[in-house]
Amino acid sequence: MIQRIDAFRPLEASRWGWRCFQIGLFFLPSSALLASLLLFPSLLMSSWRSERPFWRDPWNAPLFLASFLMVIGCFGSYSGSLAWVGMGNWLPFFWAFWGFQPYVSSAEARRRSALWLVAGSFPVVLTGLGQLWWGWQGPWQVLGGLIIWFMTPGGKPEGRLSGLFDYANIAAAWLALVWPLALAALIQPGLSKLRRGVVLGLVVAFVTALVLTESRNGWGSLVLVLPIVLGPISWPWLVPLLAVGLGLVIVSVVPGVPLLIQAPVRSLVPEGIWGRLSDSQHAGERALASTRLSQWGVAVQLIAERPWLGWGAAAFSVIYPLRTGKWHGHAHNLPLELGIAHGLPVAALVATLVLALLIVALRRGLTRLFDRAWWAAVLTLMVLHGTDLPFFDSRVNIAGWILLAGLRCLLRPSQEGCQKGCQERSLDSELGVDA
Template sequence: MRFAAINTWVQGQRPEAATASGWIAFQIGVFLLPSSLLLAVPPLFWALLQGSRCKRRPWWNDRLNRVFLLIAVLMLLGASRAFSGWLAWFGLMNWLPFFWGFWGFQPYVATAEGRRRIALLFVSGTLPVIFTGLGQLWLGWSGPWQALGGLLIWHLAPGGMPPERLSGLFDYANIAAAWLAFSWPLLLAATFECFARFQAGKARWQLPLLLIFLIAQLTALYLTDSRNGWGAAVLALPLVLGPARWLWLLPLILLLLLPVGFAVLPVIPDLIQQPARALVPEAIWGRLSDLAFSDRPLASTRLGQWTVAAGLVAEQPWLGWGAAAFSLIYPSRTGVWHGHPHNLPLDLAISHGWPVALLLVGVVAWLLLRSARLGMATGPLFERAWWAAVLILVLLHASDLPLYDGRINVAGWLLLAGLRLNPINITAAKGCDAIN
């Protein structure tokens, strides 16, 4: 009886387009993803195989797949003549398999109910990231932690990476912030839904637990010391609550942010700025005004990296220099090493040429705009949260590149697959034909 109940729950909210075994594997993979890419890949790969076998219209008939095929051809051509040599071929692994994943994962996020289930798994799977991160900073936890006879290793940096910044199970604080930031709107949706159930006399013990979870994740996001993460936390609230509440919510947010602006902006007179800085924690206004790095050379700043990156694009505009070329060229021209230009369109243009950058950025923008036009951004609670999670990930890549962590990359393409569908009519669609 207990096994039957568990099986019923696991198979619950399964989109008709998904096979039973693929749905189970997909849920396991999503839950394990933030903890370990090694553990998540086998079930996700099985789910991908099952999703690709779904009887639906031919792969070629989806116009986006044709665009991805063109992008793949251009990437392969660029790699064959790349400045970065074998690194160019290795770098294709950050892209080519995910074009397939975008297609194969669509059956599992083909309905609003399915997306809600996956969103909740992202939320629950994030708990180890929060737990280890807070333990890292507050309790002095450090790795390496090993499992499966050393096959699985968590390198938990003592005191954070960089020091005094929460990184948890990730290699760097900004990457941890990216995960916490895109999962934040999903957690908000879960909390708001639970609050509504609590008001109806249900979820009497779930709501306190979720509120603790909410506070813990917000605390962890703050402790990453990531400006992008902080901005994402603020942006998510109006997106998840929806336009119906913007009339009072947006003025309230602006009013709360006003002291921060006064504390940070250099044009504010001291008569106003000093009281604002007394009100706002120095850890916030100092970080936002880049107090700790005010004497950095230009080559160590985003502006310096973007300037050199734009020049590199102009030198090799069509097929690029090859993946990882920026990390080879930038030190020789500036004397400062950086692994990437901290901007995804620029990184794509340097590595693969501006046509690839334009096509990929265009696809993502089209998915966001089309899904918003079809009602996802203003639809039911978890639909708004899903759309917000994608938008936050997209915006994070304007000044950083968290996708070079495999877990972020997998999560991003999975979320994008959920935007491929029609959020208004998909629940009424049947079987594999639900994918439009």
């Protein structure tokens, strides 16, 4: 077992750091605490022996400048001490972006990391299905109550799968970021029939769980990643098929379409999909202040009032009720949330970094299957953060910065291989894949 864990350890990674990192990834979907007990030591070990100082990598410059502006802004923040507490959502992860890179510096290491995330996500799927289908409920405790899972019977909100997460949309965000990695695990060449059958069962469970979250963002991610992961060879047949399917869904939900046309189309599209997308069950009931448009409008106003250093972390949750009479914890858009909390320069620096990583990696070519899946996972997270903020869940946040670290490593010259003395058998042979 240890030999398999040590296989394809990147040149830059220490043996114990590599072990802690992989096992930490496996525990991450189930418990941020358990994962952190392993990932934090791996981060310390990689930082201690790193041959690439933080300040020498130009990709770290936007994060360094953003950190400086965030700290300056805290001194005059509207939200007081909450501004300093909110720094915990950012500064440690700026460090992690650099510190985790040795563990995802090679194609084999990224593939191994992807498979650990997929395998570790099975408890999320299992508990979510059990929650909806078999009435499982918590709280479940381990380690004397140090770790508690609050399982709501029937899901949270009612009827929507949430599993080990606090809310269905957060569970959907996790499943969405893992979905392209799971798809790559399924279609990689050379798997034996038995192994491919096992992976197929897991992927079917993933898709089922993601659909049952009833998250519109999650549903979109199922479609978004398909042409990316499957690659250009699939586009001649996949793109027309997706176009027809999406066309039917659009016709079934867009208001104003004649009933003579819409009714037969809705008979082809599952009612749960077009009903959820058209939000017909809430039509006319929601106040404007409860909608994304209202939240974004207020967010823009707040940024205009304090554009340079922002109001401080968590300020939106304090100010929004005062201006609208409705409470919301955040702006449901990451650049807007950053702009409110820390100012436009910080929002621009962080957003530009992510966009630049995606664009440069795409321009350099994504020839490997798991590199396409890795890129698709980052793109999915970026899209999700356009209308929600799942990064407030520490598990999603940690995974997101690890994915960004791997994307940064994609831009370096290839440094494939493993340490001398490393197990020579490749991950391909472990999975039954031809080298």
